[in-house]
Amino acid sequence: MTQYRINDLERLTGVKAHTIRIWEKRYNLISPSRSTTNRRFYSDTQLLKLMNVSTLLEHGHKISHLAAMSDEELVDQLDQLHKFPSGSTICAAYIHDLTTAMVGFNEQEFTKVFAAATAELGFFEGMINVFYPFLRKAGLLWRTDKAVPIQEHFATCIIRNKIITATDTLPPAAPDAAKYMLFLPPNEWHEVGLLFANYILRSKGNATVYLGQSVPYEDIDVAIGSAKPQYIFTFFITPKPVEEIAAEIMHLGSNYPDRKILISGDGTLLGAINITTDNVTYLKNVDELLDIL
Secondary structure (H helix, E strand, O other), X not given: OOOEOHHHHHHHHOOOHHXXXXXXXXXXXXXXXEOOOOOEEEOHHHHHHHHHHHHXXXXXXXXXXXXXXXXXXXXXXHHHHHHOOOHHHHHHHHHHHHHHHHHOOOHHHHHHHHXXXXXXXXXXXXXXXXXXXXXXXXXXXXXXOOOOOHHHHHHHHHHHHHHHHHHHOOOOOOOOOOEEEEEOOOOOOOOHHHHHHHHHHHHOOOEEEEEEOXXXXXXXXXXHHHHOOOEEEEEEOOOOOHHHXXXXXXXXXXXOOOOEEEEEEOHHHHOOOOOOOOOEEEOOOHHHHHHHO
8 A cells, every 4th residue: 555645635635735634634534543653643534535525625625624534435426526627627537537547556447448538629729728738737757756655657558658659640741741859858758748848849741750768968959950950949857957948948949040949847946047048939839849840
């Protein structure tokens, strides 16, 4: 059984830690275990209950009513989101179901939910409205914490394979299509965001040259000189000194002044950098990528 800290519950449910503590005291909603140093720890069952409550709160239910329900009654209420869905309701239900399947290592259910969302919304709209919000909620886009629960690695592997498979089904770009080169710089290994960006670019008719994880800059220079992309797209995720990241960005921006450099990644890292190179654009989220396309 996995043990979760209160900040894990906050991240996966969207409920602030302070609010979770209030609900524990006022409604006895969940009762954490305590470590020898009095730190709260929560079980899979407690996490799932809080996820159920959080999802129902987003759709008009009151916490006082939900706290009085049994676990079975909460599940019955969640089923109603699928039976009588609106656009936002069905997306929230799918995100909830993906998270539940992830926590339980239920690959069959995870794949079933993924397929259902894709069938209803299409892969592109499913990625934008279900899978991308799920990845952000679960922390799978930018997380590099070595204490990441193993469930998140499990979900990452499934989604990574789904994105690659979907990308392979896209038609080839036209000969005159804009060309993007995508890569992760040295010692960057967290690939889901880059794969997702590659899918979006390809789905919009662009040509891509995908180099993958942890590519040395000398190899990147060779690839750029040979493939001659108009755009260069990379992600900075792994924590390191701001000066080091700024130097890498400057290397790309100054060495290739005739190309547009797109960067994305962990906002706490990139937000601290003053980007002075005119041909470098920082994309904070997928909406900003869609805007430039």
